[in-house]
Amino acid sequence: MSPHGHDAHKATAYITEQDLPERPLATVPSDVIKTASWRTFLPVIHLEACTKCYVCWKFCPDVAIGIDEAGWPVVRLDYCKGCGICAEECKPRAIDMVKE
Amino acid sequence: MIASELLAQAAFIEGKHPQSFPFFGVERRGAPVTAFTRIADAPIPVRTSITEPDIVVVLDASLMRTIRVTAGLKKHGVLLVNSDHPVVGIDKRFEGRTATVDATGIALTQGLGTKSMPIVNTAILGALARVTGIVSLDAVVEAIVKFVPAKIEANAEAAKVAYREVQELQAVIH
Amino acid sequence: MPRMVLSGNYAQSYAAKLARVHVIAAYPITPQTAIVEKLGEFVASGELSAQFIKVESEHSALQACISAAALGARTYTATSSQGLLLMHELLHWASGARAPVVMGVVNRAVAPPWSIFTDHTDTVAQRDTGWIQFYAESNQEVLDTTLMAFRLAEHPDVLLPAMVTEDAFYLSHTVEPVDVPTQDEVDEFLPRRDVRGLIRPGAGVRLGSFTMPDLYEEFRHKIARAMERSAEVFFEIEDDYHRLTGRHHGGPLPTYRVDDADAVLMTMGTATTTARSVVDALRTRGNRVGLAKLRAFRPFPVKEVRQLAATVDRIGVLDRSFTFGAAGAAFTEVAAALYPETHRPALKNFVAGLGGRDLTPKVLEGMFKALLKGDGPEVDWPDLKRRAEVVRHG
Numbered sequence: 001m002s003p004h005g006h007d008a009h010k011a012t013a014y015i016t017e018q019d020l021p022e023r024p025l026a027t028v029p030s031d032v033i034k035t036a037s038w039r040t041f042l043p044v045i046h047l048e049a050c051t052k053c054y055v056c057w058k059f060c061p062d063v064a065i066g067i068d069e070a071g072w073p074v075v076r077l078d079y080c081k082g083c084g085i086c087a088e089e090c091k092p093r094a095i096d097m098v099k100e
Numbered sequence: 101m102i103a104s105e106l107l108a109q110a111a112f113i114e115g116k117h118p119q120s121f122p123f124f125g126v127e128r129r130g131a132p133v134t135a136f137t138r139i140a141d142a143p144i145p146v147r148t149s150i151t152e153p154d155i156v157v158v159l160d161a162s163l164m165r166t167i168r169v170t171a172g173l174k175k176h177g178v179l180l181v182n183s184d185h186p187v188v189g190i191d192k193r194f195e196g197r198t199a200t201v202d203a204t205g206i207a208l209t210q211g212l213g214t215k216s217m218p219i220v221n222t223a224i225l226g227a228l229a230r231v232t233g234i235v236s237l238d239a240v241v242e243a244i245v246k247f248v249p250a251k252i253e254a255n256a257e258a259a260k261v262a263y264r265e266v267q268e269l270q271a272v273i274h
Numbered sequence: 275m276p277r278m279v280l281s282g283n284y285a286q287s288y289a290a291k292l293a294r295v296h297v298i299a300a301y302p303i304t305p306q307t308a309i310v311e312k313l314g315e316f317v318a319s320g321e322l323s324a325q326f327i328k329v330e331s332e333h334s335a336l337q338a339c340i341s342a343a344a345l346g347a348r349t350y351t352a353t354s355s356q357g358l359l360l361m362h363e364l365l366h367w368a369s370g371a372r373a374p375v376v377m378g379v380v381n382r383a384v385a386p387p388w389s390i391f392t393d394h395t396d397t398v399a400q401r402d403t404g405w406i407q408f409y410a411e412s413n414q415e416v417l418d419t420t421l422m423a424f425r426l427a428e429h430p431d432v433l434l435p436a437m438v439t440e441d442a443f444y445l446s447h448t449v450e451p452v453d454v455p456t457q458d459e460v461d462e463f464l465p466r467r468d469v470r471g472l473i474r475p476g477a478g479v480r481l482g483s484f485t486m487p488d489l490y491e492e493f494r495h496k497i498a499r500a501m502e503r504s505a506e507v508f509f510e511i512e513d514d515y516h517r518l519t520g521r522h523h524g525g526p527l528p529t530y531r532v533d534d535a536d537a538v539l540m541t542m543g544t545a546t547t548t549a550r551s552v553v554d555a556l557r558t559r560g561n562r563v564g565l566a567k568l569r570a571f572r573p574f575p576v577k578e579v580r581q582l583a584a585t586v587d588r589i590g591v592l593d594r595s596f597t598f599g600a601a602g603a604a605f606t607e608v609a610a611a612l613y614p615e616t617h618r619p620a621l622k623n624f625v626a627g628l629g630g631r632d633l634t635p636k637v638l639e640g641m642f643k644a645l646l647k648g649d650g651p652e653v654d655w656p657d658l659k660r661r662a663e664v665v666r667h668g
């Protein structure tokens with residue numbers, strides 16, 4: 001088993017040193033790895049209380065807070081693990097953690 | 101992971117030498133992990149991962165869609181699956197015993213965890229004790245009493261119910 | 275004496291608790307986190323009366339410990355891999371300030387590529403920092419050695435920091451039975467440190483101030499001498515611990531079935547357990563092989579290595595790390611220790627088990643066989659995944 005899923009080891013089982021690039025480069029961008037499957041609580045942003053300070057965006061340890069075209073923060077459901085840091089850090093308390 | 105540690109504690113209670121360890125790529129609640137336990141009468145003379153187990157315990161049967169859980173399992177080993185129906189699609193090369201127990205149902209009845217995240221560790225150990233005899237039910241219950249931090253009675257009951265209800269498949273359906 | 279089923283990480287925590295540390299400062303990193311979490315629980319519940327200092331980095335953690343230890347407090351920290359590397363500057367500071375900090379290190383590979391699995395590069399790379407270094411084979415050894423490390427580090431003839439390492443996951447997250455000494459036993463073995471030291475507020479002393487070239491060298495030599503003395507002091511401490519607990523882990527280089535051995539493999543950490551089984555298996559098949567466990571890497575047990583080599587013709591040194599541009603560090607040091615000897619066994623370096631790669635009985639048996647045959651390169655990476663044609667060309 002590898003950090004990239006249960007099947008990754010099958011694909012790499014016959015790779016030898018000669019098959020690897022000189023530098024440890026991953027050829028798959030990390031955002032293809034969806035990390036949201038283990039979420040229990042979902043952040044819900046109440047835009048009426050949001051001041052667009054982007055503290056949630058800044059504190060999110062993943063890439064789970066995006067900014068939409070109008071400048072509002074949005075939760076990117078594929079990446080949010082439900083850690084709750086955004087809700088904790090939100091000064092106007094515009095984010096609630098809601099059980100899914 | 102908790103189940104493998106509790107199994108180690110139960111074996112220790114019976115005077116055995118356990119060695120139990122998890123393997124994970126990422127640490128996170130609810131993510132699939134594998135955990136291993138060796139149990140012996142004497143100190144265990146190796147520190148390597150386990151590639152050819154005697155027993156495989158599957159806590160989430162949905163993993164069987166993507167993982168060949170019998171990989172490396174000894175030909176005449178034991179496969180125990182948390183499932184409310186007989187499991188199908190087991191690798192043809194496996195000629196050992198297969199048992200199922202509805203650990204999820206038992207856990208929920210006992211109020212352990214939630215429907216989306218039932219806590220099946222203790223129920224599965226009761227079933228394991230019955231199917232393999234590797235530890236006794238008494239030792240499992242004692243380990244639960246000593247080391248489970250909450251809902252001790254419900255957890256002990258889950259193990260006992262699973263011990264009674266585990267079903268061994270008479271013929272393996274491949 | 276209670277016997278418990280403990281992980282290597284909890285063995286560290288229990289040792290620090292039984293040592294009644296005054297100050298703990300640490301920053302979490304996988305796979306060390308549980309050590310500090312458990313200590314946090316002990317402090318929160320009142321089972322351990324200690325100052326638990328929350329810090330923003332490993333660098334700060336060690337700085338807090340150095341200051342506390344210099345003032346006379348018994349101090350503990352724990353880290354791993356990148357965290358230890360971030361401490362590097364202060365590792366030198368700790369020994370230079372003669373601050374007897376004790377640190378648990380979970381041996382974890384260094385990035386990149388990123389890895390959380392076992393590898394000795396992190397601690398081996400700290401061999402020049404003036405820290406005493408012990409490598410543990412079992413959770414029992416983790417606990418016992420950590421207790422001994424406190425007494426050794428704080429001994430007035432030593433006053434040097436000490437680290438006790440454990441292989442990531444193979445010990446850190448593996449639970450197994452451990453005999454835990456009682457508080458009374460530990461109190462007898464390791465009395466509380468007298469905090470009324472030379473350095474205290476108002477004493478009018480400063481630590482680590484500017485030193486001109488006419489005296490710097492002398493301070494360095496004092497560290498060198500203290501490190502040498504620590505080897506002698508450790509024997510006394512191990513004997514005391516044995517009297518108290520009945521356990522003795524065999525000095526800095528315990529050996530197994532070496533007396534009539536044609537070839538001996540030297541290991542560090544958890545590879546030793548599996549290698550011991552391989553020795554037994556090979557012996558049943560008539561191969562006279564033995565094992566030596568390099569338990570203390572600093573101070574390096576030169577005398578013991580020489581004693582071992584006096585009766586053996588072939589020694590293999592297994593390094594779970596590599597010094598680029600040279601060879602495995604343990605191998606190089608064994609070779610250096612044996613240079614002045616008249617009987618110099620053939621040496622081979624096996625570099626394997628990096629980044630958590632399993633050191634299986636098969637891989638270890640291959641090392642013994644290569645040793646007995648005397649073939650293969652002097653520095654060998656026997657478990658590399660290579661295409662067959664490349665293997666032929668070595």
